[in-house]
Amino acid sequence: MFRTSSNALRASLRPVTVGRVAGRRAVTLDASKAHVQDAVPEDAEQKFKISLQPEAFEFYELNPEDVGLELEVSKSQLKKMYYDMVAIRRMELAADKLYKEKKIRGFCHLSTGQEAVAVGIEHAITPEDNVITAYRCHGFAYMRGGTVKSIIGELLGKRHGIAHGKGGSMHMFAKGFFGGNGIVGAQVPVGAGIGFAMGYMGKPNTTFALYGDGASNQGQVFEAFNMAKLWKVPVIFGCENNKYGMGTAAHRSSALTEYYKRGQYIPGLKVNGMDALAVLKASQFAKEYTVSGKGPLVMEFVTYRYGGHSMSDPGTTYRPREEILHMRSSQDPISGLRQRIVDWGVLTEEELKAVDKEARAKVDAEVKEAEADVPPENTAKMLFEDIYVPGSNPEYIRGRTVEETYYFDQ
Amino acid sequence: MATVRAVFRNGLRHARILKQQPTASYSSVASADRKFNKPIDYATSTYLAHSPATALANKELSEEVRKTSTTKKMNLFQAINDGLSTVLDRDEKACVFGEDVSFGGVFRCTMGLQERFGGERVFNTPLTEQGLVGFAIGLAAQGHTALAEIQFADYMFPAFDQLHNEASKMRYRSGGAEKFTSGRLLVRMPAGGVGHGALYHSQSPEGFFLGCQGLKVVIPRGPIQAKGLLLSAVESPDPVVFMEPKILYRAAVEHVPTDYYTLPIGKAEILKPGKDITLISYGTLTYACEMAAKHAKEQLGLDVEVIDLRTVHPWDRETVFASVNKTGRCVVVHEASRSGGIGESVAGDVQENCFLRLEAPVARVTGWDVPNALQFEDFMIPDVCRKFPIHQPFQWIANTINRYL
Numbered sequence: 069m070f071r072t073s074s075n076a077l078r079a080s081l082r083p084v085t086v087g088r089v090a091g092r093r094a095v096t097l098d099a100s101k102a103h104v105q106d107a108v109p110e111d112a113e114q115k116f117k118i119s120l121q122p123e124a125f126e127f128y129e130l131n132p133e134d135v136g137l138e139l140e141v142s143k144s145q146l147k148k149m150y151y152d153m154v155a156i157r158r159m160e161l162a163a164d165k166l167y168k169e170k171k172i173r174g175f176c177h178l179s180t181g182q183e184a185v186a187v188g189i190e191h192a193i194t195p196e197d198n199v200i201t202a203y204r205c206h207g208f209a210y211m212r213g214g215t216v217k218s219i220i221g222e223l224l225g226k227r228h229g230i231a232h233g234k235g236g237s238m239h240m241f242a243k244g245f246f247g248g249n250g251i252v253g254a255q256v257p258v259g260a261g262i263g264f265a266m267g268y269m270g271k272p273n274t275t276f277a278l279y280g281d282g283a284s285n286q287g288q289v290f291e292a293f294n295m296a297k298l299w300k301v302p303v304i305f306g307c308e309n310n311k312y313g314m315g316t317a318a319h320r321s322s323a324l325t326e327y328y329k330r331g332q333y334i335p336g337l338k339v340n341g342m343d344a345l346a347v348l349k350a351s352q353f354a355k356e357y358t359v360s361g362k363g364p365l366v367m368e369f370v371t372y373r374y375g376g377h378s379m380s381d382p383g384t385t386y387r388p389r390e391e392i393l394h395m396r397s398s399q400d401p402i403s404g405l406r407q408r409i410v411d412w413g414v415l416t417e418e419e420l421k422a423v424d425k426e427a428r429a430k431v432d433a434e435v436k437e438a439e440a441d442v443p444p445e446n447t448a449k450m451l452f453e454d455i456y457v458p459g460s461n462p463e464y465i466r467g468r469t470v471e472e473t474y475y476f477d478q
Numbered sequence: 479m480a481t482v483r484a485v486f487r488n489g490l491r492h493a494r495i496l497k498q499q500p501t502a503s504y505s506s507v508a509s510a511d512r513k514f515n516k517p518i519d520y521a522t523s524t525y526l527a528h529s530p531a532t533a534l535a536n537k538e539l540s541e542e543v544r545k546t547s548t549t550k551k552m553n554l555f556q557a558i559n560d561g562l563s564t565v566l567d568r569d570e571k572a573c574v575f576g577e578d579v580s581f582g583g584v585f586r587c588t589m590g591l592q593e594r595f596g597g598e599r600v601f602n603t604p605l606t607e608q609g610l611v612g613f614a615i616g617l618a619a620q621g622h623t624a625l626a627e628i629q630f631a632d633y634m635f636p637a638f639d640q641l642h643n644e645a646s647k648m649r650y651r652s653g654g655a656e657k658f659t660s661g662r663l664l665v666r667m668p669a670g671g672v673g674h675g676a677l678y679h680s681q682s683p684e685g686f687f688l689g690c691q692g693l694k695v696v697i698p699r700g701p702i703q704a705k706g707l708l709l710s711a712v713e714s715p716d717p718v719v720f721m722e723p724k725i726l727y728r729a730a731v732e733h734v735p736t737d738y739y740t741l742p743i744g745k746a747e748i749l750k751p752g753k754d755i756t757l758i759s760y761g762t763l764t765y766a767c768e769m770a771a772k773h774a775k776e777q778l779g780l781d782v783e784v785i786d787l788r789t790v791h792p793w794d795r796e797t798v799f800a801s802v803n804k805t806g807r808c809v810v811v812h813e814a815s816r817s818g819g820i821g822e823s824v825a826g827d828v829q830e831n832c833f834l835r836l837e838a839p840v841a842r843v844t845g846w847d848v849p850n851a852l853q854f855e856d857f858m859i860p861d862v863c864r865k866f867p868i869h870q871p872f873q874w875i876a877n878t879i880n881r882y883l
Contacts (some may be wrong), residue, residue, distance in 0.1 A: 174674030174852060225853035234851035236676040250678030251633065252605050285604035287636065313605055315581045321604040386581060444853055451857075455848055465847050466816050472846075 102345055104412050108143065115140040124346040128329045128336035128366075135337065139349040143414045149191055149344050150409060151423050153183040153402045156207040158431040159216050163206065163223055163237075167379045171439070172223045175250075176237040177204045181374035184401035185308055186211045188347025189276055193355055196271065200246040200259045201278040203238035204308075204373075208278075212245035216434035217441075226441035232454075233444055253279060253286030256305065260292040263303030263364070274358045276351075278306040282313020284327055293331050296364035304354045305331065306367045308341065314377040315386040331366035341369030342399045345408075372399065448474045515861050518729075518765045525749055525768055525786075526700050526732035533702060533733035538741055547737035555727040557701035557734050558587040558666070561708035562625060564738055566595045569623050572712075574600045576610065576627025576666075584629060585668055585727050611637035611665060615645050615717075618663035623712055631669035631721055632678045638686065641665065645717040646692035661715035664708070668724035669697070670762055671813055671859050675724075676852035682814035682845070684721055687791050688823055693717045694743060695791040697761040700730045703788065706741030714743055723761040746794035748801070752783035755807040758798060758824060760787040763811050763860065770862045790820050798824065799831050806837040813859045816844040 102124075105117040120137045127135065160178040167176050179186070186207035189199065201208050209219050214230050222229030223237055230240045240248040246262060249255040259277020266273045279289065284307050296303050307327040311318050318325045328336030339350040347369060354365050372395045376383030384392070409415050415423070444450045452465055452474045464475045520526060527533035530549040539547075552560060565572045574591055580602045582589035592600040603610040607628055614624035628634050634641070645660045652659075671680045687695045694716055698704040704722065711718035749764065750771060759767045764786045771782035783801055787793045802808045808828050810821035821842035828840050843860045850858060 174676055175679055233853040234676075234849075236674075236852035239677055250676070251635075253636075282605045285606045285609075287606065287608050314584075315578050316602050316604075320602060380584075451846065451848060451854060467846055 102343075102408060105138070108412050108414060111142075112144040112147075113142050115142050118345070120343075120346055120349055124340045124343060125350065126328065126338035128326075128331075128338075130335045130337060135350070135353050137349070139345065139352065141345070141348075145191065146405070146409055146414050147423065149187050149348070150402070150405050150420070151427055152187045152190070152211065153344065153405065154424055154427040155216070155431055156183045156186065156210055157402065158428050159210060159219065159435075160206060162216075162220060162431060162435045164375070164379070166220070166224065166435075166439075172237075173225070174236050175203075176223060176379045177377065178375050178379075179204050179207045179373065181395065181401070182308065182310060182341070182371045183207055184344040184347050184405075185278075185306075185341050185369045185371055188341075188344040189306070189351045191344075191348050192351030193274070193276070195244050197273045197355065198244050198246065198259075198262050198266070198275040199278070200255045200262060200275065201248065202252065202255060202280055202283060203248065203250050204280070205238065205240050205248040209240040209242055209245060209248065212242040214240060214242045214245070216431050217438045220435050221438035221441050224438060224441070225443060226438060227444045228441050229438075234454075253283040253289050255279065256283070256286070256289045257292040257295070259305070260296045260301055260303050260364075263296065263301045263358075264299060267300070267302045267361075272359050274302045274304060274355045276304050276306050278308055280313060281307060281309040281311065281318045281325075281327060282316065282321060284330060285322055293334055293364070293366070297331070297334050300361060300363040302358040302361075303364045304351075304358055304367055305334070305364060306369060308369050308371055310371050310373045312373070312377070312387065315381065317386065326368070328366055328368035331364070334364050334366050336366040336368065338368045338370065341371030342395075342401045342404065344401055344405050448472075452476070516769070518769065520729050520731065520765065523765055523768055525764055526730060527702060527734075528732060530733050533735060536702065538706075538747075539735065539739050543735055543737050543739045547735040547739070549733040550736050551731060552701045552734045553728050553731045554698070554701050554704050554722065555585050555587045557704040558708060558722065559589055559591070560734065560736075561705040562588065563591060563594065564705075564709060565623060565625065565712050566591065566599060568738070569712075571621065572599070572623035572625060573617065574625045574627070575603050575614075577605055577629045578602055579627050583627060585722075585724060587666070587722075587727075588627070607633050607635075607637040608640055611640040612644065614663055614665065615640060615648070615660045618660045618717070619648065621662075623662040624664065625712070626663070626665045628665060628667040630679050630724075631667040631683050632681045634665075634667055634683065637665075641687075641693065641717075641719065642690045646690045648692075649716070650692055659715060660717045662712060663717040664711050664720055665717070666708075666720045666722060668727070669721040670723040670725060671850070671855055672725050674852065674855060675850065676855065677850055680850045680855055680858075682721075682812065684790050685814050685819040685822075687719060688818075688820070690791075693719060693791075694789055695719045695721065696743060696789050697721045697723065698788070699723070699761050699764045699786055700726065701732050701734045703741060705734055706739050707743065707788065709738065710740040710743045713740065718743070721761070725762055741788075744789045744792065744794060746797040747786045747788055748783065748797065749786050750782065750784040752781040752805065754781045754783075754805055755809065756783045756785060756798070756801045756805045757809050757811065758785045758787060759811040760790055760820075761812075763813055766861050767811055773862060787820070791823075793820065793824065795827060795831070798828065802828050802832040802840075803835045806832075806835050808832075808836070808840045809843060810840065811843045811860055813845045815847045816842055817847050819844050 102118050102120045105119055109116055117138055117140055157180055160180045166172045190211035199208055206219055218230040222231055225233035227233055238248055238250040256277050256279050259275050263275035309327050313321050328338040337350055340346040354367055357365055374396060461476045464473050466473050533549045534544045562574055574588055579588040580592040580600055610626055614626035617624040648660045670682050684695050696707050696711055696718055698707050711720055757767045767784050771784050774780040774782050783805055810824045812820055821844055825840040825842060845858045
């Protein structure tokens, strides 16, 4: 009966060729199309106005004029944004290298290609705002104040890693940054809770709850949407759509791939996630919108990961190599911003090279420090720490045998 | 016995190690000075069939299979693949689905299945564990064979509601009505440590199912078991959760009969008969038990009986009780944490049922009651000697036997 009566279902389950994947969904990723409205001022700190191209955004239940295309930046901010992206990429490359040298073990997810999202968001918010994301978290951890040493140290399982070497790639925390979460989609309702507290306390702050296109199909994402809208929670549900949930192209896992429309009753904003300035502008708007009591917002950052899903995935079996090469050569977020910085005369090529060099040197030095760090001490205290808050812990925790029982007061 | 006594007394003294200053650093490779904690040598383990003759000598196979089947050397993921394609071949209502399965899955278990059986029978699901397990239950309730995969056992918790509240209770709550069962439902998931999986890729959550009456949990230790138990599980009128020890996917290699065959669900396997002590385990740690039994024989002259539970819930009481009634001593070994693990269930039932024959308390050698940390992962898993900086042999068997003497 299954075989004869449901041709439609069978058709929908039939595999789609890779060629069709590439052709079906052209992502609007035109980086570096913004232009300067007035002349760029001499003073590095003085703000000047720039305009984004209209293609930077798409809107769902939002008035485009309310969002606008203009934003103010300064020369020093542009330089910092550029530096941050270069540093994140350098750090990811270092992780890649250490992994291949077998110094980093386990699961390791790199964000090469997606730097503009972490950098654009961070430059739009303050340390009092909150961010929570999924397992591809190195860039966010860095932008939220984690040092390269602590991030790479975590990957290496070192004591001074950001989570004492016990979490690894997916599990990083910093002030205003609630991880790094290894369970797909689990961070989204947690983000709604963090956001609710912001609103409850009357703080002028928001929360970015980020997830991928793959995670967007988890039931708890929709549960979080409902609660957030119901209670007007200041939270931004940010879908980083890098087009592939592991090896599955977005349209093969999602009935609606316009992720910014998936909040249904929540307005949505689709953003060119390969353009740090578009992300910056959109995130500024999103913060203002959510903090003003209008409730949540769904954002879709259309981006692209250059590497595989994780280190064990070459990333070339489910997408054509040409697609990766094309994205790298024409949509790269770092090259895009660099081009504008040069075109606008913010920095010269020479000055940019110096920034590259500085970022490389700083990251490399910290990676070295991380490598030289010690592993956690070989004691029971170390093993049992951080399971309970000191004082609230039970008298003891059992080991594998009676003799291994650990008493907290010893 | 005097020597044995001395060894163990010495062992107990060393057990206060937690208060001592340690010297060794954690490592994922057993250091050379650890005499007994050698890496498991799967190529020489007698718990794997290294020749066609050994594979076909298995008395649990039907006479026909033993006489006529050929064998093929496979690792565990290839055996799973073989099992799944056998089901798809025999049963046109069988479907394989899960996250990324159409590309072969992260552990390669479903390689080539979509090419062979088509996208309408082997397909990817979105990343929706709760949804996909619910979907599988519905499909099975319609008389289909649902072969669902959860990418890592650590991800099953969103689906736990479906497994515990829907799958396991469907028969009961429909009063046993014939149509409302979720038999022919197999939910596969890779479980256990892999050396570096950290918090969400190395857990062993089988203990959580102890409270789920109505479904069965099976954990194979090698390719022959994987195929035979998988084929049984598919035929089972009850839903089966099938946890595959992910470290064995490539490590465990043996000759597997190419014909269709099944191995019994709910039945433990006595891997090595013995008279002095019963060592109970399943999955990966059966190999550590093999080594421990060997050393115990060589060093202490102890004859250890090793039992592989295979089905960990509901586990085979009959075989276990008979063994413990014979030996009077029982140690349960698993890598899941001590609290809430299968060991608690075994220890409780053994002491109730074998009390008069027990010479010592039932001991459990398990993972620690801490989350699976990246840096400590290797350390979390029990092995022949504990991985604390102590060079005392048989620490974990020793602790138990020490109480007998």
